[in-house]
Amino acid sequence: MSAPEERTALPRPASLYAYALRLQHAEPDGRLPMGGYSLPDAPERRARPGRDWRESEEAARKALEPLLTEADTARAAEEVDRRLCEAGVNSRHIFSVVDKMTLPDEEQARALGRRLTRSGTTAYAVGTGIALLTRLGEPEDVPCLRTLGLLRGFTRHAIRALDAIDVPTAALLWLGCYTRESELRPLIDALTARDDEGARAGLLRVPMDPRTVDSAIARRIAESVLLSGLLRDEPADEAILAQGARLLARMTSPRHYEAEIRSYRDAVTVYAAVIARASRLTPSLDHYATLLALALDLHSGPSVLLDWRPGQREALLDALDSLLTTPDWAAVLDAREPADPAERHRLRWARRTARQPFTAGPDAFPLRIEVVVRDPADPDIVETRFLVDGRPLVPEAFGRGPGHSPEHLLHSGSLRATADGQEVQLAEAYCTEGCCGALFVTVRRDGHEVVWGGWRGTSKGVVLPEYRFDAAAYDAEITRAETDHSWAWPARTTARLITKGLRESPDVVGRWRLSRGRAGTDSSDPDTVVVWFFFQPEEDGPWLQFSWQLPDDGTPPEARAAAVLRRLAEEDPKGYAKISGGSREYAEQLGFPWPEG
Known part of the structure; x- marks a missing residue:
């Protein structure tokens, strides 16, 4: 009776809660359903045509408000569905409406929420009940909310309600319904079955690669x-x-959108516990890199913004510094380089980065710019961080993506201040600006000061002031950041020098009717340099992108970059680079074979 096709054939019970309970009890071993159960078939209800979301929300408010003080909760519960249906309300707007409503009698509103969640037969009724319990729920409401969260359409809202009452249950529901990684199923099943030994074993088997465990999954595992x-x-x-x-x-x-550390309520406690016990870890590259990653975030990342006691964060950094410089841990950096390229790259990163989180900048100037390369186990993140009065600007003001790369912000000269001013994009959402936005600032010189103002794209509720910096000190900080390449590995340095050469001498590729020449490192192999070109003979005509890959051959970056620029000047790269963008149709029109496979 647990097969998905059989579940939907169950007769519809009197309430959606009873319906969800019946499905849950039919599930073998109590396993949480991946993705949740479908709601039973019901007549589709749409918002009134021509009504925008503000009108729909106002109609929902007017329908619900009188019912919150109704002494007879049974009658009020019956009225909820009828009134919302008659008002033609979009059911998705109920939660935002209840969030904003004044609740004159919380006990009465809680009682109504409980009746609606337990006896409601429609999405209108149950949704209103969950919304009320999101604000007023108590531990006794946890079983009902968890069960209703198994129904698609209620999952996200039930998790939000549970987050305010019982975080581990909310986390387990989130993992069970939203994660599809098979490696997590033993942990989820053991937690569901309250099998402590199985949960411990499942936790230890979870692979900590970013494809399986992103920031959100990591938080929910820790909570569950x-x-x-x-x-x-x-x-x-x-x-x-x-x-x-x-x-x-x-x-x-x-x-994957944002760091979850600020949403993890036990972050400060777990940081303190991990660092207090870190000396019990066996010195190894993985353990060293993990502790160094924690130090980097405590130094200049989102973790700076946690609710620390005065001096607590600094004390934890000091403790990590003391541990990682002991002979046994320092020996990790002196070890022979591994044969595995990924491990070798990680060791070299640790060597370059070892002192960065423990070296404070000068306190006199309020702006500090740092380039941070994250642990290569979390690949393809090289970010520019801005500390204003010691607080990380991008996580605090934006949070939906890291600061842009130094190539974008520093090597381009974008942060240089002029009297005319220029708008600079400091960060972009992981899913692109068009989806979840980007953070912009206008940088301009005003006499003896440089002004950062005209902010755009800050998170909801965040209002940034106009920052004013001494112009001479600002120029010195920008120069220091632009010329500090201690963070870069050889391939990244080679790519920077190639890009610089192409920018300074555009005719190097222009003679071959190519444009937009630039270089970077391969996201899957950071020791490989990739040079890209854009070929479009006629404006608005067919185009192709070419890429030239240069695996590491041990040549010093300066010599490698010079050799690449010489070859580009002497030989048309369309003859040896590969097509990496465009279309088969465009390739045929321009006389090039489209790559197969």
Whole structure:
């Protein structure tokens, strides 16, 4: 009776809660359904034609408000569905309406919410009940909310309600309904079955690669297993400690929209527990890199913004510094380089980055610009960080993506201040500006000062002031940041020098009717340089992109870049670079074979 096609054949019970319970009990071993169950078939209800969301919300408010003080909750519950249906309200707007409503009698509103969630037969009724319990729910409401969260359409809202009452249950519901990684199923099933040993084993088997565990999944795993309690109860268990440190480091990653560390309520507690016990970890490259990643975020990332006690964050950084400079841990950096390219790249990163989070900039000037390369286990993130009075600007003002690369912001001269001023995009959402926005600032010189103002794209509710910096000190900070290449590995330096040469001498590729020449590193192999060109003989005509890959051959960056620029000047790269953009049709029109495979 647990097959999906059989579940939908169940007769519809009197309430959606009873319907969800029946499906849940039919599930073997109590396993949470991936993606949730479908709501039973019901007549489709649409918002009144021509009504925008503001009108729909206002209609919902007028329909619900009188019912919140109705003494007879049974009658009020019956009226909710009828009134919302008659008003032609979009059911998705109910939650935002209830969020904003004044609740004159919270006990009465809570009672109505409970009746609606337990006896409601429509999305209108149950949605209103969940919305009320999001504000007023108590522990006794957890089982009902968890069960209703198994129904698609209610999952996200039930999780939000549970987050305010029972975070581990909310996290488990989130994992069960939203994650599709098979590696997580043993952990989820064990937690669902309340099998502590199975959950521990499942936690230790979770692979900490970004394809399986992103920032959001890491937070929900930590919440569902009560990580802070595990670290307190099993302080000597190295495997649990190491996995906890990896989860914490993964939560600081801005990949896949935003870092979750600020949403993790136990972040400060877990940071303190991990660092206090870090000496129990066996010195290894993985453990060193994980602790270094935590230090980088404590130094200049989103973790700076957590609710620290005075001096607590600085003390944790000092503790990490003391540990990682002990002979046993320092020996990790002196080890022979691994044969595996990814591990070799990670070791070299650790060597370059080892002192960065423990080296404070001057306190006199309020702006500090740093380029941070994240642990290569979280690939393709090289970000420019801006600390204003010690606080990281991009996570605090935007948060939906990291600061742009130094090539975009520093090597281009974008942050140089002129009297005319220029708007600069400091960061972009991971899903692109067109989806979730970007953070912009206008940089201009005003006499003896440089002004950062005209902010655009800040997060909702964030209002940034106009920052004014001493112009001479600002220019010095920009120059320092532009010329500090200590963060870069050889391939990245080679790419920078090639791009610089192409920018300074556009005729190098212009003679071959190519444009937009630039270089970077391969996202899947950071030791490989890639040079890109754009070929479009006629404006608005067919076009192709070419790329030339240059694997690491041990040549010093300066010599490698010079050799590349010489070949580009002497030989048309369309003859040896590969087509990497455009279309088969465009290639045929321009006389090039389209690559197969």
